Amino acid sequence: MTTLSLIGAPTDVGASVRGAGMGPDALRVAGLAETLQAQGLTVLDRGNLAGPPNPWAPPQAGLRHLTEVVAWNRAVFDAVTEALNAGHIPLLMGGDHCLGVGSISAVARHCRATGRKLRVLWLDAHADVNTGAISPSGNLHGMPVACLLGHGPAPLSGWSGQPAALTPDEIDFIGIRSVDAAEKQAIRELGLQVFDMRHIDEHGMRYTLTEALQDVDDSTHLHVSFDVDCLDPADAPGVGTGVRGGPTYREMQLCMEMIADTGRLASLDVVEINPALDVRNQTAELAVELIGSLFGMSTLAR
Numbered sequence: 001m002t003t004l005s006l007i008g009a010p011t012d013v014g015a016s017v018r019g020a021g022m023g024p025d026a027l028r029v030a031g032l033a034e035t036l037q038a039q040g041l042t043v044l045d046r047g048n049l050a051g052p053p054n055p056w057a058p059p060q061a062g063l064r065h066l067t068e069v070v071a072w073n074r075a076v077f078d079a080v081t082e083a084l085n086a087g088h089i090p091l092l093m094g095g096d097h098c099l100g101v102g103s104i105s106a107v108a109r110h111c112r113a114t115g116r117k118l119r120v121l122w123l124d125a126h127a128d129v130n131t132g133a134i135s136p137s138g139n140l141h142g143m144p145v146a147c148l149l150g151h152g153p154a155p156l157s158g159w160s161g162q163p164a165a166l167t168p169d170e171i172d173f174i175g176i177r178s179v180d181a182a183e184k185q186a187i188r189e190l191g192l193q194v195f196d197m198r199h200i201d202e203h204g205m206r207y208t209l210t211e212a213l214q215d216v217d218d219s220t221h222l223h224v225s226f227d228v229d230c231l232d233p234a235d236a237p238g239v240g241t242g243v244r245g246g247p248t249y250r251e252m253q254l255c256m257e258m259i260a261d262t263g264r265l266a267s268l269d270v271v272e273i274n275p276a277l278d279v280r281n282q283t284a285e286l287a288v289e290l291i292g293s294l295f296g297m298s299t300l301a302r
Helices: 020-029 032-037 066-085 097-114 144-148 181-190 197-212 249-262 282-294
Strands: 003-009 042-048 089-094 117-123 171-176 193-196 220-227 265-271
Touching: 003 020, 003 032, 003 066, 020 032, 020 042, 020 089, 020 265, 020 282, 032 042, 032 282, 066 089, 066 097, 089 097, 097 117, 097 144, 097 220, 097 265, 171 197, 193 197, 197 249, 220 249, 220 282, 249 265, 249 282, 265 282
Parallel strands: 003 042, 003 089, 089 265, 117 171, 117 220, 171 193, 220 265
Antiparallel strands: none
């Protein structure tokens, strides 16, 4: 019996728009646990982690709220590590996407300890490879990938036991359509594989996922970091940094079902749901549908 640990991290400390801290409870209200239990999974809701409040201070040395971001990520790191050590699938409920540093660092450390091959799928409208030197805002929810690749501030690096939690060939980006000017150069220099919306438009979601998953095998620990603003804001209005032109509902369902078909999904982040900007919790309800698909919910038995 597969067991999932739900871990809430109610903070918007890495963002500049208030509201993502309500995301974990919005997912609960939308029936996340019940949806997963209907798939035959055992679900343990570990409640919400505690951390410092958002001081809403200006950036310092190009970074906003670094001390608070470190504290929240340390709490996430410890909770995800505990779930993995128990043999559970950790499902992090954000909160904003800065929390991916703690979550994926814990997964990377676990993979190195167990000899598993890590693959991360970053589903997002944004690439999140900014650094304090190039970020227009200083918001750390735009920097988690840079941190995981070893290019972030020192307090957010090295948690996996290595200077970088990830190498560029261990992460694929899907749905990207908003990249800052300096980020474009960083992506090129780092050699990152990005399946942006033009790629999806030209080749379709099926071909895109086939490319992204082609070398996932039985030795792979597959981690999905799902920023809900990957979706088009017409379908998911409850996000802080929506960008029009994202994958449709059906395209994202296919994406999730193809990930489920691998049978290798072993950890998950769901972040950036902002109920303060939502309409009758429809974004959280859509996220719950998609999470259900990630764990095998489909029209027919396959």
